[in-house]
Amino acid sequence: MGLGEGSWYGASRVILQSMLLLFCAVGLLSLPSVGMQFGRIRRRTWLFLLAGVLASLFVLKPWVAHNVWYSNNHGIRIVADLRDAAPVPNLSGTHGHGYYELMKGLQALSFGRLSIFSIDYLVSAATGVVVFLLAYLLFESELAAGLCWLLLAVAPLQLRLAASEVHFVAARFFLATSLMFLVLYLRAGGWRFLLLWLLSLFILMQTRAEWMLLGPASAGLCVLVLRGSFPGRPRLGTPCGLRPFPQARPEAEDPPAAGARRPRWVLKAALCALAFAVLTLPWLAHLRSLRSSVDPRFAAALGARVLWPFPHPFGYARIPDAFFNPSYTPLIYPAYLLLGIAAAVSGRRRACGLLLANAVLAGWFYAGYHENRSTYTRVSLMTDFLYVAVAGYGLAELLGRCRRSRPALGWCIAANAALFVVSYRPHAALLGRLYPGQVEYLLLEKAHAAIPPGSTVVCLSDEDAPAGVAVETHHLERDYLQRFLAKTDGSRRVIGIKRFLSHGQGPGGPGRLFYYQGAPCHRPVPRRHAPYVSPPERYLDPSCRLMDERFDLEAMLEERISPEPDDLGFPWEGAASEGRVVGLYEIKGSMRPPSSAPGPLAQAAEGGAALSAPSGKGLGTIFNNDINNILGWSSGPDITAEEYEAAVERILALAPGVLAQNVGMPDPVIYRSKAATTWDRYTADAFKAVWPSMTDEDAGREASAMRRLLELGTDPLAITVKACRRRGVRVVASFRMNAEDFYGRQLDTSDFGRRHPHLRIPGANCLDPAQPEVYRHLMAVFTEVAGSYDIDGIELDFRRWFHMVSDPERNHVVLTRLVADVRRMLDETARRKGVPRRLLLGARVGPMLEGRFRKEDFPGVYYGEPQNRSCRGLGLDVKAWIARRLIDYVSPALFEPMGLPKTREFARLAVGTGVGVYPTLSYVPGWAHDGAPARLPDDDRTRRRHRDFIIQEALRSYEDGADGVSLFNWWPHAFPLPGQDDPGWGRKRRWSETYGVQALGFGRVQQAVLPRLRDPRALAALLQE
Structure with a gap:
């Protein structure tokens, strides 16, 4: 000036x-x-x-x-x-x-x-x-x-x-x-x-x-x-019926002529x-x-x-x-x-x-x-x-x-x-709705508190604009970080991406490094005087892409914004449309050489990856098999590898598209592991402590079966993978993310839980991923199974049980970071193994995206809160996972599913992303549940009623936009096939005469319906039979 x-x-x-x-x-x-x-x-x-x-x-x-x-x-x-x-x-x-x-x-x-x-x-x-x-x-x-x-x-x-x-x-x-x-x-x-x-x-x-x-x-x-x-x-008696307003200035007795006032x-x-x-x-x-x-x-x-x-x-x-x-x-x-x-x-x-x-x-x-x-x-x-x-x-x-x-x-x-x-x-x-700039402003305020003194923050700046392109306005995050971060504490510095890649931290380092990816990373820089053009659906600025490709980025804070950073939502409801992610990431490790393979943030922006990604929308029926049902129905200490494989074959014969074998709680596990505790170590004592009426034989059957398979040089997961490879069925290792099946003794089932009972979620019987030690343990477990077994991916089961993280409203970023790290780990594992395809990452989540759970919104549901809560209430930011393409499929589910989740919400969210939606079907109708007031006989009429119930739920799911269905607690492999009296594996069982999960007809209905669940037309035809 x-x-x-x-x-x-x-x-x-x-x-x-x-x-x-x-x-x-x-x-x-x-x-x-x-x-x-x-x-x-x-x-x-x-x-x-x-x-x-x-x-x-x-x-x-x-x-x-x-x-x-x-x-x-x-x-x-x-x-x-x-x-x-x-x-x-x-x-x-x-x-x-x-x-x-x-x-x-x-x-x-x-x-x-x-x-x-x-x-x-x-x-x-x-x-x-x-x-x-x-x-x-x-x-x-x-x-x-x-x-x-x-x-x-x-x-x-x-x-x-x-x-x-x-x-x-x-x-x-x-x-x-x-x-x-x-x-x-x-x-x-x-x-x-x-x-x-x-x-x-x-x-x-x-x-x-x-x-x-x-x-x-x-x-x-x-x-x-x-x-x-x-x-x-005003006249008295005006329509309003109000008193006249008094004249504030009396009129002159001899008002001057109109022309006389004009000069004044x-x-x-x-x-x-x-x-x-x-x-x-x-x-x-x-x-x-x-x-x-x-x-x-x-x-x-x-x-x-x-x-x-x-x-x-x-x-x-x-x-x-x-x-x-x-x-x-x-x-x-x-x-x-x-x-x-x-x-x-x-x-x-x-x-x-x-x-x-x-x-x-x-x-x-x-x-x-x-x-x-x-x-x-x-x-x-x-x-x-x-x-x-x-x-x-x-x-x-x-x-x-x-x-x-x-x-x-x-x-x-x-x-x-x-x-x-x-x-x-x-x-x-x-009221209360925030638009992109406001969401980012609040995230930047949190970032200000999360960045310690002496740190350097890298962000997109005016200097990072392509050659020949004039930026007419400063970037929001650059302006904020410089004004609110650097001025309040001079020890924290803010630099542009190109300057950082060329010169590193520069004077003032070393210190912790952070990268901030803001809304401008998703918006092409317009040329001067050029009209604004809506960005491509998955655009990511080249400079931001470089940061993603060349560094390991650990998510600290993340939020979703609407697709166009300048769009305020017109009408107002439009602001809830599919979004992109802004966030603060800590830069981990040293700079990698340039690579043609984009990192996870670039993959999220492009909707793809360097690896050949299987479509999450063509997986067929996902069969989520319980962690211990085969072990529990087995011959116990006399089990053989062939017996266990026969049980798996019975599942695969019913043509699921993906077998999501539950393998861990997440700790203990049913495979040979150095990172986690195996199933045979403490589960017998836990069964006896929680259910004292069990015989020693029943309480120890699963542990003895697991121990015997390990002695034979194999384990349940190895047998399952082998059978799936022979059948050509995808198999993913499904982990119960925070099971409490053993109630107050849950932490006693693993070495890690026994050593760290103080790291539990307050008021729950499970560990808190917000604790760094727990987080590292989970990643070690997931990394081991992906590297040691020929699986097609991992499924994170957030419906076992209902405490996923402490303070879910605040710590949802922890679980998002966990999902992102698992995604990154799977991609790195695939490259290291030379696998040409992207490994699957699925998630079983709550029945609705957000809001308070009300039983009246879910006909037939058995549990209310806290067993059933929205994804947001559980700490699951599914919107961000889908927007960033961190997961390949999502399975919304009720706890102890009786009733259907709000599939349409998830289907709308996944449009155009390649993420498949597989709602979880009820494993038992309410009228056949153990708590039903009147039990029906196991006859043809009851079986037909059960069959039609399954078909109608599946067809309703397809109508709501599902790409397939997911099954939870289905046990068709535990029942003999038609014309037989024995399942062909495991110990002898007796069937109930009243209709329920222990009735012979119950399993026969599942066997008849399961092969047709992947095809709505076949289901509709079966409904007419």
């Missing part, structure tokens, strides 16, 4: 500060005069307003988003500049100092205890009070004024932006105050009201640059509409214009230098906005304001506006004309923003209160006409309340 420019800039800032102080001083001195104009308002009306404002501050405020609105860097820079008292705050060089000086003053009054977002909300609440007073002056009705305030206070757009917007919150406040003081001056006269009007107008012009043009135009328009006077005394008005107008010219001269000079040195298109852009509606006459008519857009405003609001306009024809033409004229004036300028959703919604704050004021007047008139009859008034209030609720309901999602 040159000397001349700095002088003009500093002078304009001093002038603005002086005007703000003068505004406050004159306002305080004018309080008695203002109070006189509102002295007829009844006490109960003031109490209503006070109660409403308090409710807004303490009830509504916690529900609205307190975060930056912008998805680019402006919001973060504004907050940082206010905190750091920047000499030239962001955007003040273009728009003026009004917002910054107002915020600084209010922060000083709060002694720094209030955040910028809370102060924004307070300014919005103050605007509501000003609108109440303005409406009372214009309509002379307490009811109309109260309704104006109420409609504005609960307007969806007002709530959505009240604490997250910046400049327009302050600009709207000064626009409302300027109108109020103008009306007060025209009604009551007095130099104080005139001065307050001019000061409000001046500060407004220094808050948003366009109001340098619109401010004087608005003032002239107001005077033109009111013609230097104010509507007269002309003189006043000339003096005001001269004062404004002098006061704004420094700012205009600064804008001139700014335009010549920084942005030569500034003046042209302002002019283009004013002239835009002329060549686009239908543009303004189509979308004049978000107030008329049903995606942003309930339909009941425009309906009330029409009532207000109709009522104004008979008595309040000038009052409504004043409001609507200003709204149209601002809408004319801002109409050019109709294609930019972000700006389009934010600029609507400038005009929404104007429309809402007329709408409130319309509703007051409607209620006033109904006051002639008490029953009619009651019905009218009830009908309007019902219509309001119905029209408002689709917009309730606005």
Whole structure:
């Protein structure tokens, strides 16, 4: 900034500060005069307003988003500049100092205890009070004024932006105050009201640059509409039935002729214009230098906005304001506006004309923003209160006409309340919903706390843009990390990706290294003046791809954002669409040489991998076999490898697409292991401790069978893999992620659990993956089985049982990191083994994505909470897993499944990702469960009923978008085939005469249906047999 420019800039800032102080001083001195104009308002009306404002501050405020609105860097820079008292705050060089000086003053009054977002909300609440007073002056009705305030206070757009917007919150406040003081001056006269009007107008012009043009135009328009006077005394018995407003200034006995007053008005107008010219001269000079040195298109852009509606006459008519857009405003609001306009024809033409004229004036300028959703919604704050004021007047008139009859008034209030609720309901999602920039801002705040002093953070910067491409704005995360991280602790440094790859940490290292992948990594950098083009579905910036390819990245924090970082969601529900991931990662290990194989983040962005990836949507039926049912039904100490293999063959003969053999809890396991405890070591003691009535033979059967197979030089998993290879069936090792089958003795079943009982989840009988020792143990177990056995992948069974991690709402990132690490480990294992295909990674998860579990939403379900919870409640961020393509298939399931999960939610999430959805079918109908009140006989009729039940559940799953089904606790291999009396393996068993899981017919039905589950047409045909 040159000397001349700095002088003009500093002078304009001093002038603005002086005007703000003068505004406050004159306002305080004018309080008695203002109070006189509102002295007829009844006490109960003031109490209503006070109660409403308090409710807004303490009830509504916690529900609205307190975060930056912008998805680019402006919001973060504004907050940082206010905190750091920047000499030239962001955007003040273009728009003026009004917002910054107002915020600084209010922060000083709060002694720094209030955040910028809370102060924004307070300014919005103050605007509501000003609108109440303005409406009372214009309509002379307490009811109309109260309704104006109420409609504005609960307007969806007002709530959505009240604490997250910046400049327009302050600009709207000064626009409302300027109108109020103008009306007060025209009604009551007095130099104080005139001065307050001019000061409000001046500060407004220094808050948003366009109001340098619109401010004087608005003032002239107001005077033109009111013609230097104010509507007269209302008639008694008006439709509202309210008392007349007193004349604040008595009429002169001998009013002068019209021509005699004109010179005084002309003189006043000339003096005001001269004062404004002098006061704004420094700012205009600064804008001139700014335009010549920084942005030569500034003046042209302002002019283009004013002239835009002329060549686009239908543009303004189509979308004049978000107030008329049903995606942003309930339909009941425009309906009330029409009532207000109709009522104004008979008595309040000038009052409504004043409001609507200003709204149209601002809408004319801002109409050019109709294609930019972000700006389009934010600029609507400038005009929404104007429309809402007329709408409130319309509703007051409607209620006033109904006051002639008490029953009619009651019905009218009830009908309007019902219509309001119905029209408002689709917009309730606005409260608390965060959009991409806000999600990333919160994640960056967490990152600030997670990065220790002395660290270096690598992120995408302006320097990383491709050659010949000009970046017009700084990247959000670069700006935040530099301003909020580096300035608060100089020992933490932020550098760009290319600089890091070329020079390493540079001076100041060594220290922990972190990489931040933000929204710009998913957005192509546009060339200057080029129109914005939606990025490819799985785009990842080349510089970000380099970081992913050349380093091992351990996820610390991750969040999902919507596909386009600049998309605010239109309509609002659209913000929940399929997303991408932003996150903070710790850089592990040294730099790898360049490789053609992308890393896991690049794989997530591309939806593929260097390895040939099997489609997760063509796996057929997934048979999740219990960890110990074959061992438990075996011959125990006399088992042979052939016996165990015969049981596996019985499963494979029923043609599953994938055998997900449960092999661990996750510790103990049923294979030979150095990382985990084998099944034979402690399970016999655990069975006897938990179920004392068991015989020693039954309690020790599984352990003795496992021990015998190990003595024979094999194990259950090795036998299973061998049989699957011979049959050509995929086999994955399924791990119960936190089983509690042995209740209080669960930790006694493994060496690790016995050594670390203090690492359990509070209130549960299982270990906590949030503990680093547990996390490392889990990864060691998974890595060993993938490297030691010829499996096709791993399945993480998060439905055994229902405690997955401590504090799941906060520690969901731990489980996401675990899934990502398993994905990375499987890919590395496949490359090391020379396997040309990508190993499968599946997950059995909760029955719904998020929200509270309610039994009434799942017909036939047996358990409620805590056994059944949403994925989010379990700590499973399935949205991120699918978005990053970490998993190949997902199996939503109920605990002890009776009933179906919400398959449609998962199917919508997986569209276009290649991730398969395989909901888990009930293993037993509710009427055949052990706890059923009446047991049916095992006859043909009952078997047909069971068969049809399975088929209908499977067909319903396919209708909801499933790619197949998953089976849990199915035991068809434990039952003899038709025409036989013995299963062909294991010990002899007796069958129940009543229908249930121990009935012969139960197994025969599973044997008949299972081979056809992969084909909906075959199921439909079987249903007709």
